[in-house]
Amino acid sequence: VAEKTSEPVSELLAKWRAGDKESFRRLVPLVYHELHRLAHYHVRRERADHTLQTTALVDEAYLCLMKQEPTDFENRAHFFAVCAKLMREILVQYARRRNAAKRGGGYKLTLDGSVVLPESRNLDLIALDDALQELARLDPQQSRIVELRFFGGLSIEEASQVLSISPATVKRYWTTARVWLHDQISRAERHDP
């Protein structure tokens, strides 16, 4: 819900970049609203077409929101981190709603299969979200890396800057997090404790 429509996202971003911390607090609901609008648009369009389409929600949102370059990296990194978190929330919320709507056949939220291997074709976002919460208990930083990389689309280098840890460590944590998540989700599917 946009609370202050008189102040567009670009204006708040500019103020935030200039050091006004308060504008960031006002920015988050607007970003959330914008991401939601884009997600809704894409999900609806795909459903109407009955086709698998690659969507670029975050890309598009970033483009909309970050038109004015350059921005200083700290703000930009923080902004990406917020977007990644919001994107996770929105996509999982959509997946839950879909599941509730269909129960017993119909749609399943899946990853686009255009380039990916069979294993990653049918990813249950709700199961991933649950597993990520468990990973956050074991290591919050690894969970954040997955959020930034998978939901935020950040590269290893960008994630390393956001988290102030070396790219080598990000890579190490990212790989082991993915292996662990895959194992966790597969076992949950088999109801294997």
Place this chain on the structure above:
Amino acid sequence: MTPEEWQQVREVVADALELKPEDRPAFLDRACSADHSLRRDVERLLSTSDEVRFSFLQSSAFRVGLTP
């Protein structure tokens, strides 16, 4: 699993993944020594196929679609 146990498992898995598959058993013998529970957890994670390891979560979430 506790955070401390995971940290231990993670480090052994990460190191093992940097080795050639044929060099892993000897490494695990050293890294896990008599800790059978550690070895079991590590081996389970290492048994994840290369295909999964290279592809899982590698295309980001915004490539999301709906299929009937």
